[in-house]
Amino acid sequence: MPHQISAADLAALRSELGGPLFERGDDGYQAEIDGFNSLSPMAPDLVVGATSEADVQAAVRFAAAHGLEVVVQATGHGSYRGVDGGLLIRTHRLDSIVVDPSAPTVTIGAGARWMDILPALGEHGLAAVTGSSPSVGAVGLVLGGGVGPLSRTLGWAADRAVAFRVVIGDGSVVVASAESEPELFWALKGGKVGLGVVTELTLDVLALPxxxxxxxxxxxxxxxxxxxxxxxxxxxxxxxxxxxxxxxxxxxxxxxxxxxxxxxxxxxxxxxxxxxxxxxxxxxxxxxxxxxxxxxxxxxxxxxxxxxxxxxxxxxxxxxxxxxxxxxxxxxxxxxxxxxxxxxxxxxxxxxxxxxxxxxxxxxxxxxxxxxxxxxxxxxxxxxxxxxxxxxxxxxxxxxxxxxxxxxxxxxxxxxxxxxxxxAGHPSPAVFARLWPAETAAKLAEVRRRYDPAGTFGFGN
Ligand SMILES: Cc1cc2nc3c(=O)[nH]c(=O)nc-3n(C[C@H](O)[C@H](O)[C@H](O)COP(=O)(O)OP(=O)(O)OC[C@H]3O[C@@H](n4cnc5c(N)ncnc54)[C@H](O)[C@@H]3O)c2cc1C
The missing domain is CATH 3.40.462.20 (Vanillyl-alcohol Oxidase; Chain A, domain 3)
Known part of the structure; x- marks a missing residue:
């Protein structure tokens, strides 16, 4: 544990959280960090098992105040880089799925997986653009763009994003959509990292039984x-x-x-x-x-x-x-x-x-x-x-x-x-430089600076 974090600091954080807080070595720590890829070297100092957006806010504020890098994990399908120190926010408990058949849209929590989203949509004859694997988390996939088995016909998963609720670097919540925080909205569709913790995502869906x-x-x-x-x-x-x-x-x-x-x-x-x-x-x-x-x-x-x-x-x-x-x-x-x-x-x-x-x-x-x-x-x-x-x-x-x-x-x-x-897995600097055209990369860097000026959200560069 970083020496500047006292037992009293941790007790204060624990009292704010609805979900569990684990320190390295605690009972339950390993089970909380285990994800899809059992080879990922995961060793955060602290793990918050978020049960609400307020938990995510408390975790981000705590990390920012103590100089801990925040990493987010829903399923661990994309945890190639491993984690050494910092604060890991697990989102798998935020698994709400609300279908609005009249729009039609689906609004999901940060931890929802396609394997649960698709059946909820299927009940209404609706479908979404997914990736190839139903056990992947929808938010993680959409943040990268998201190309799946139907995408040549229907496009990227992120093309259908309507709105994101995001906890940004200072721990506040913003809604990013075409009308609200449009540059963050632009960035969240493909910019993937360093932009905050998405707590909720609304996607357009389509009638395709x-x-x-x-x-x-x-x-x-x-x-x-x-x-x-x-x-x-x-x-x-x-x-x-x-x-x-x-x-x-x-x-x-x-x-x-x-x-x-x-x-x-x-x-x-x-x-x-x-x-x-x-x-x-x-x-x-x-x-x-x-x-x-x-x-x-x-x-x-x-x-x-x-x-x-x-x-x-x-x-x-x-x-x-x-x-x-x-x-x-x-x-x-x-x-x-x-x-x-x-x-x-x-x-x-x-x-x-x-x-x-x-x-x-x-x-x-x-x-x-x-x-x-x-x-x-x-x-x-x-x-x-x-x-x-x-x-x-x-x-x-x-x-x-x-x-x-x-x-x-x-x-x-x-x-x-x-x-x-x-x-791209865990992109090396050479691969990171190929993730976006230069103009897009520069604009993303600007958006990251605006919403996370202290660099609390790591992005593996
Ligand atoms: C078997 C397999 C099949 C795949 N198939 C496809 C495919 O067909 N198409 C495709 O596009 N991709 C595919 N991927 C890649 C996958 O979309 C990415 O790895 C994605 O990041 C996984 O998201 P996750 O939440 O499941 O994983 P996690 O490891 O939990 O998260 C990965 C990263 O996503 C970000 N993230 C996740 N949740 C949040 C959040 N709430 N707020 C902010 N950031 C967040 C973080 O940067 C995190 O490190 C596949 C991966 C695997 C292992």
């Missing part, structure tokens, strides 16, 4: 031909179609029986058409996907008309906690040579330590700017690349530090100027 979506699995011997065919096919798709391809090396437990221990290609697909009925979705979606179904024998076919609330199953990502190594990149146009480079590192006959090597088609509504300006970085990229490994000592922990950089070096020539924050 069903989509045509899911995944095709192909066995190891077909991975290379499927990946080559995917490249050509993806380039032909209209923006109503969303797709990615992942080479998956699946574990011997914790996945459905037919996939246990297998290496497969997984073609993820979603066809989205607002107002279309199930018949139209099924016909048009199947038509678009037909060339991929014909490339090689499909081992498992999980694509069909589905309630949109189930769109989190398209990528079929694990819920954790897991010891995750992860690195991403945003790419310009890719070609056959890109695919060969990926296959050489991770294809059907490669010795690869990676659980997932995913190339995702971007473009469409992802590339279009919106009426309301925003700070989303990476809009203009054509594809994304995401590589994930579950680190297993004795199996891949020694290979990863070599194989990871080798894969990214092999495709470095395809890198887009910008990389979106949600793909």
């Amino acid at each position: 069903e989509i045509y979506g899911g995944g095709l699995f192909f066995e190891q011997e077909h991975i290379d031909e499927v990946h080559r065919a995917w490249l050509d096919w993806a380039k032909t798709l209209p923006e109503s179609a969303n797709t990615s391809i992942a080479i998956l090396r699946l574990p011997p437990e914790g996945v459905p029986e037919p996939l246990l221990g297998r290496t497969v290609a997984h073609v993820r697909f979603a066809y989205v058409e607002e107002g279309a009925d199930a018949e139209r979705l099924g016909t048009r979606g199947a038509e678009l996907l037909a060339p991929m179904r014909a490339v090689a024998p499909v081992y498992l076919d999980g694509v069909g008309v589905m309630p949109t609330v189930e769109c989190g199953t398209i990528h079929a990502e694990p819920f954790g906690p897991l010891p995750i190594w992860e690195r991403g990149e945003f790419l310009d146009e890719i070609d056959a040579d890109y695919v060969e480079r990926i296959l050489e590192q991770a294809g059907g006959s490669a010795e690869s330590p990676f659980a997932t090597v995913e190339t995702r088609l971007l473009g469409g509504a992802i590339a279009r700017d919106t009426v309301l300006p925003n700070a989303i970085g990476g809009r203009g990229a054509a594809y994304s690349l995401l590589v994930i490994a579950a680190v297993v000592p004795g199996l891949n922990d020694e290979a990863l530090p070599v194989a990871g950089p080798a894969l990214f070096d092999a495709v470095a020539q395809y890198s887009h100027d910008e990389i979106n924050y949600n793909w």
